[in-house]
Amino acid sequence: MGNESLVKTQADPVGEAGKAAPDGAITDKEILLEVVDLQAGYNDMTVVRDVCFTVRKGEILAILGSNGSGKTTTLRALTGTIKPMGGTVRYRGEDITGLPPYELVEKGIAMVPEGRMLFGGMSVEDNLLMGAYLNRDKQAIKKRLDLVYGLFPRVQERKRQIANTLSGGEQQMVAIARGLMSDPQLLILDEPSLGLMPILVQEIFRFVKEIADLGVTVVIVEQNAMDTLALCDYAIVIQNGESVIEGVGQELLANEDVKRAYLGG
Numbered sequence: 001m002g003n004e005s006l007v008k009t010q011a012d013p014v015g016e017a018g019k020a021a022p023d024g025a026i027t028d029k030e031i032l033l034e035v036v037d038l039q040a041g042y043n044d045m046t047v048v049r050d051v052c053f054t055v056r057k058g059e060i061l062a063i064l065g066s067n068g069s070g071k072t073t074t075l076r077a078l079t080g081t082i083k084p085m086g087g088t089v090r091y092r093g094e095d096i097t098g099l100p101p102y103e104l105v106e107k108g109i110a111m112v113p114e115g116r117m118l119f120g121g122m123s124v125e126d127n128l129l130m131g132a133y134l135n136r137d138k139q140a141i142k143k144r145l146d147l148v149y150g151l152f153p154r155v156q157e158r159k160r161q162i163a164n165t166l167s168g169g170e171q172q173m174v175a176i177a178r179g180l181m182s183d184p185q186l187l188i189l190d191e192p193s194l195g196l197m198p199i200l201v202q203e204i205f206r207f208v209k210e211i212a213d214l215g216v217t218v219v220i221v222e223q224n225a226m227d228t229l230a231l232c233d234y235a236i237v238i239q240n241g242e243s244v245i246e247g248v249g250q251e252l253l254a255n256e257d258v259k260r261a262y263l264g265g
Contacts (some may be wrong), residue, residue, distance in 0.1 A: 029056040032186055032217050033078075039086035040070075040077035046085060047073040050242040055186070057251060060208065060218045062232035062249060064225050066261075070241040071221045072114060075160070075190050078102055079111045091186070105134060110184035112175050114191040120164030122175055124155060127163050140254030141181075148177040151210060169200035176207060187211060189220045193227075205231050229253045237261075 015064040027030045041047040048070040055061045065071045077084045080101045089097045091107060101111075110131070118127050149156035152173045156216065158166060163174060172192055179187055189208065193201040205227055212218050222228040229235055232249040237258065245258060252258050 006085065016193055029058060030092075031055070032057045033152050033219070034090040035074075035078065035087070036090075037087040038074060038077055038084060039085045040082060042073075042082070046241070048077065048238075048241045051087075051236075051238060053246065054140065055217060055219055055232075057185075057217055058212070058215060059233040060212050060220060060231060062228045063219065063221045064223070064228060064235060065238035066223070069238045071238055072190055072236065073241075075111065075219075077189060079109065079188060084093040094149045102134075105182050105184075108185035109188065110179040110182045110186070111188040112179040112190065112192065114194060118171055118174060118178075121164070122163055123159065124151060124161055124166070125159040127174055128155075128159075128178050128181050131178035134182065140183075144181050144183060148180050151180070151207065152154055152177050156251065162192055169196055169203065172196065172204055173201075173207065176204075176211075180211065184216060186217045189218065191221060191223065193224050194211040194223060225258070227254070228246075229258075 027119050031054050035053050036053060038051040039046060039049050045145070051074050053061065053063075053072065063071050063074065076082045078089055080099050080103070083098050087097070088095060091104075091109065094107075096104065096107065106160065119130065122130075125145075128145060129141070132144060135141050135144075149159075154170060155173050158170060158174075163171065166174065176187075176189070176192065179189075192204050192208070196204065201224065208218060208220060209231060220228060220232065229249040229252050235247065235249050235252050236243045237245040237252075245252065247255065
């Protein structure tokens with residue numbers, strides 16, 4: 001990605017009552033996640049200083065930006081991995097700013113981290129079961145396993161295999177499937193295409209679309225701007241720790257600033 005400076009703008013401005021849908025209509029879907037003036041960093045260093053966005057129920061929201069722009073730090077602050085330095089995060093209208101990850105899982109938020117972070121010495125199915133650790137209902141867990149195996153047939157084929165013997169693409173499928181085992185309403189994906197061959201990237205993105213079609217709201221952080229904008233309903237671009245551009249995914253594909261900075265236009 002390039003380092004061109006982007007002017008802070010909204011590609012498709014709408015009123016407070018709704019957000020533009022991919023076909024240009026205005027949607028009044030329930031706001032699931034709202035991030036206002038988020039600030040976050042490490043020790044005394046501020047990495048994210050002014051990130052704002054909303055995620056509506058049932059949509060795919062993409063967060064784009066170059067290396068070092070603050071994308072992953074934003075996710076870590078959202079999911080309680082690091083404590084925000086300022087700003088507010090609301091989920092279903094409730095202030096969840098700074099809550100620890102386990103409490104967010106209980107509320108219906110799951111994150112699939114960059115690098116997959118599987119338990120390499122455990123079987124695929126045991127990794128999946130770790131994603132359902134809060135659930136004590138064996139029947140519900142079995143139903144959830146059946147659902148993720150239906151989404152990821154290759155994961156089911158490998159369920160007895162040790163996780164660190166899988167290919168990179170297969171490990172990513174397991175990581176996403178594990179995230180789904182907690183039955184989330186909001187699934188957050190950090191760089192799911194990282195290090196994968198192009199054909200596997202398309203497969204992972206197809207799975208993301210299928211997950212959204214099940215009614216799971218998705219936030220996806222990616223550097224693969226072109227494919228992600230084609231996939232998502234709405235997107236924001238973060239640069240130097242600030243959200244600088246937002247709009248409908250298909251419209252950002254045609255945005256000249258975005259094309260110059262991220263699409264080689």
